[in-house]
Amino acid sequence: MSGYPKVILTEEGMREGMQIEDAEISVEHKIELLDLLSETGLQNIVVGSFVSPKWTPQMARIEEVLRGFHPKPGVNYTATALNDKGLERAREFTPPLTAARRKPGTMVHMCDVFAQRNTNRTQAQEIAAWPGIVERAKANGVTDAGIGLVAAWGSNWVGEFSHEQRMNMLRRQWQLWADAGIPVTRISFMDPMGWNMPGQVSRQLKLIKKQWPDIHEFWLHLHDTRGTALASSYATLEALGPEDSIKLDASIGGMAGCPYCGNGRAAPLVATEDMVNFLEESGIPTGVDLEKLVQVVWRAEEIVGHPLYGHVSKAGPRPHFGDLYPMDMPFIETLDEAKHFIEGSSVDEGCMSPWKEPIRSWQRPEAPEHGPNGQNGHSPAEAKEAVAAC
Numbered sequence: 001m002s003g004y005p006k007v008i009l010t011e012e013g014m015r016e017g018m019q020i021e022d023a024e025i026s027v028e029h030k031i032e033l034l035d036l037l038s039e040t041g042l043q044n045i046v047v048g049s050f051v052s053p054k055w056t057p058q059m060a061r062i063e064e065v066l067r068g069f070h071p072k073p074g075v076n077y078t079a080t081a082l083n084d085k086g087l088e089r090a091r092e093f094t095p096p097l098t099a100a101r102r103k104p105g106t107m108v109h110m111c112d113v114f115a116q117r118n119t120n121r122t123q124a125q126e127i128a129a130w131p132g133i134v135e136r137a138k139a140n141g142v143t144d145a146g147i148g149l150v151a152a153w154g155s156n157w158v159g160e161f162s163h164e165q166r167m168n169m170l171r172r173q174w175q176l177w178a179d180a181g182i183p184v185t186r187i188s189f190m191d192p193m194g195w196n197m198p199g200q201v202s203r204q205l206k207l208i209k210k211q212w213p214d215i216h217e218f219w220l221h222l223h224d225t226r227g228t229a230l231a232s233s234y235a236t237l238e239a240l241g242p243e244d245s246i247k248l249d250a251s252i253g254g255m256a257g258c259p260y261c262g263n264g265r266a267a268p269l270v271a272t273e274d275m276v277n278f279l280e281e282s283g284i285p286t287g288v289d290l291e292k293l294v295q296v297v298w299r300a301e302e303i304v305g306h307p308l309y310g311h312v313s314k315a316g317p318r319p320h321f322g323d324l325y326p327m328d329m330p331f332i333e334t335l336d337e338a339k340h341f342i343e344g345s346s347v348d349e350g351c352m353s354p355w356k357e358p359i360r361s362w363q364r365p366e367a368p369e370h371g372p373n374g375q376n377g378h379s380p381a382e383a384k385e386a387v388a389a390c
Contacts, residue, residue: 007245010044010250012256013253013256014046017255020058021304023057023060034065036295040288051082078097104140105133107190109151111158114155147177147187153197184215186215187208187215187217189219192221192267194222194228196223205239209240220236225266230275234278248275249269250275252308253271253272253301254271254274271297314335327358
């Protein structure tokens with residue numbers, strides 16, 4: 001849609017989702033989910049992490065998953081690797097993993113406590129590593145780089161961070177790259193504890209655009225711990241322009257969480273189905289089959305053994321003129337009954353229905369007795385315009 005940045009949607013269920021779920025979920029079930037996700041139209045899927053099974057046992061058999069799944073042409077499959085050993089393991093599976101050019105960059109946790117819990121390094125140690133990262137990048141002929149913040153908006157241990165604190169950390173990174181003659185082209189914000197607020201996110205991005213107008217690539221990893229991540233995503237779209245691109249991370253059903261942040265599964269990501277619905281209804285095409293995606297969420301709930309956290313997978317997307325609800329449908333009370341938007345009337349058989357006579361309305365085209373053209377003499381197009389005007 002004109003005026004909005006380019007959106008790059010990344011599915012994180014197989015990594016961020018699985019890492020907080022039961023380690024005993026079978027390889028077969030993980031392969032099944034990955035194959036189902038591949039058929040939804042999603043273009044970017046993170047398949048897992050090459051990390052130590054001691055601390056993340058859920059990823060202990062990632063090699064088996066990658067040997068067993070069925071890559072779909074055109075889908076970009078990636079994996080997280082945090083060190084040289086992880087990168088070496090990932091190379092064995094490239095392809096089907098994408099051997100994308102890794103843009104060098106610097107990153108820092110805004111919270112020293114979380115840095116130690118999350119990476120076993122202090123914030124000071126992260127900052128001390130920056131010059132070496134820049135020097136190696138320069139020696140390798142790197143032409144551009146990224147900078148970023150983790151726990152960008154706040155921490156469960158030290159509280160909220162200000163715009164100036166964030167800008168200070170970003171300026172320090174930017175200056176190192178500038179001194180080396182390497183332009184910064186990307187800024188990343190990671191928010192594992194879900195401290196994002198829409199107004200703060202919007203203001204931060206506008207400050208960055210004013211400070212560094214040549215930076216056009218952004219990446220936001222926003223957890224929905226306190227229910228603000230989708231609103232913050234919208235604030236991002238409003239703050240950026242068509243010359244920019246924004247990578248947004250989401251997970252089927254919101255399945256995600258951080259074991260180091262004190263919230264566990266209560267720190268989900270935006271549910272992918274909610275994000276897709278939001279983008280599509282905002283006029284931003286995603287290429288995703290939302291019905292297929294919702295059915296993957298339902299299957300994921302069966303596999304993990306508990307309900308997930310999205311909304312569209314439960315209530316369905318907003319119905320449009322061709323798939324509005326039947327006017328005479330009975331009472332719908334349970335989540336299973338609400339699945340009629342995909343499964344049809346079979347799920348509401350036996351539900352209470354108090355209407356003694358069929359409901360008819362001039363606002364619906366399937367009421368021919370209201371007029372020769374369907375709605376009190378109006379054509380379906382005229383009726384649709386009338387509905388819109390109400």
